[in-house]
Amino acid sequence: MKHIKSTVFLCLISIFIFTACTSMDKAEWNEATTKNTIESYKEYMKQFPQGKFVAEAQTKIISLTPKIGQPVISDGIKITVTGSHSLPELKGMLGNYKANSGKTFLIVDVELVNVDKTPRKLSLQKGDAIIISQDGHELDSDGFTLSKDTPWLLGYGFNNDATTEPGATFLVSSLAFTVDLATEQLYKFRYRNSQEILLKQ
Known part of the structure; x- marks a missing residue:
């Protein structure tokens, strides 16, 4: 028992x-x-x-796990941005989000609009990095911090020299982008309506 x-x-x-x-x-x-x-x-x-x-x-x-050659997009909050935004406005919007840990690339599909009264010529500058990492990548003067622990380096996304007439719009497709401080007042960012950016909150 x-x-x-x-x-x-x-x-x-x-x-x-x-x-x-x-x-x-x-x-x-x-x-x-x-x-x-x-x-x-x-x-x-x-x-x-x-x-x-x-x-x-x-x-x-x-x-x-990203496949070789495949861009990385953070999953999470989906943002569809329409209309035009200046560089400070863009920084303000992105400042509310941060990327996943590890290497994460910000994919953007951007149109630059020439709002100056004269044609402007821009080209990809050597040293303007396109790929951004969180693992100690050194930022230059064009860099800013997306969040306190996530550095992002913005770099020109032009493949070739581009001359824009007043009011002209041209597409920039890249992993990152920047505007020289001298041209910040001359250009503004406008996202294509079809483009969605996925970032982790």
Whole structure:
């Protein structure tokens, strides 16, 4: 009789431990999916190497890992910007967001509008970096901080020299962009209506 009671007691303890572990596993998985980052899924696998959602976590990591040559877009808040914005306005909008950890590129599809009264010629300047990283990339005088821990370097996105007539608009497609302080009053940014920028809040 004592043997039976001991067995039942051990079974109940095992069920309790299993239920508690399953609950913790589920809670950690929910947290990982809420963050939806490579780091969050790696943390889940570290905490629960034999967890119920390990296979799914591995799949998520693969899907979030950028392919070679593929630009990286932070997931999260979707912003569709229309109309025209000056450089200070643009900095103000982007200043409310920050990128994911690791290397994250800001993809923009921008039109520059010549609002000066005379033609202007702009070209890609050597040293104006296009790719921006958070891992200690040195900023030059054209750089500014998007958030307190996320440096972004803005660089001209022109492939060739571009001469713009007064009122002319031309498309800039690049991973980053900047405007020289001397031309800040002459040009303004206008996003194409179809372009959406995804940034993590």
